Amino acid sequence: MPSLMEALEARRAEVLGQARQLREQISFDNAVSEAFNSVLKAEYVHRHRFASRSEARLKIATWTTDFYNTRGIQSMCDFVSPVDFEQQYWAQ
Structure with a gap:
């Protein structure tokens, strides 16, 4: 994989x-x-219950794109969100 x-x-x-x-x-x-x-x-996952695998996939993908990548601050990204880190990278 x-x-x-x-x-x-x-x-x-x-x-x-x-x-x-x-x-x-x-x-x-x-x-x-x-x-x-x-x-x-x-x-996220341990704090929610999902009715089906498809619901889990959709909600996890939504959480990843709407929160984690845009607002979640990451230490490996110099303590900014992944989206901001990528924008800074490409601006160089």
Whole structure:
């Protein structure tokens, strides 16, 4: 299963029309995914009940895009939200 970083790189290459570059696996990729999953479970999943898997998928995706990526402050992103971090990155 591809890591989040690999999926993001593949999508970026697709959007930019570039050939995807293969790279070695970096153990940090999995650490980031594990940290996100821990926050997701602690701050959202364990606090809600879902009627079905499809409802859970929809509500988790909504929480991720509406809260976590826009307002959630992340230490690995210099204590800004992922959206703000990405905007700062591309502005450089």
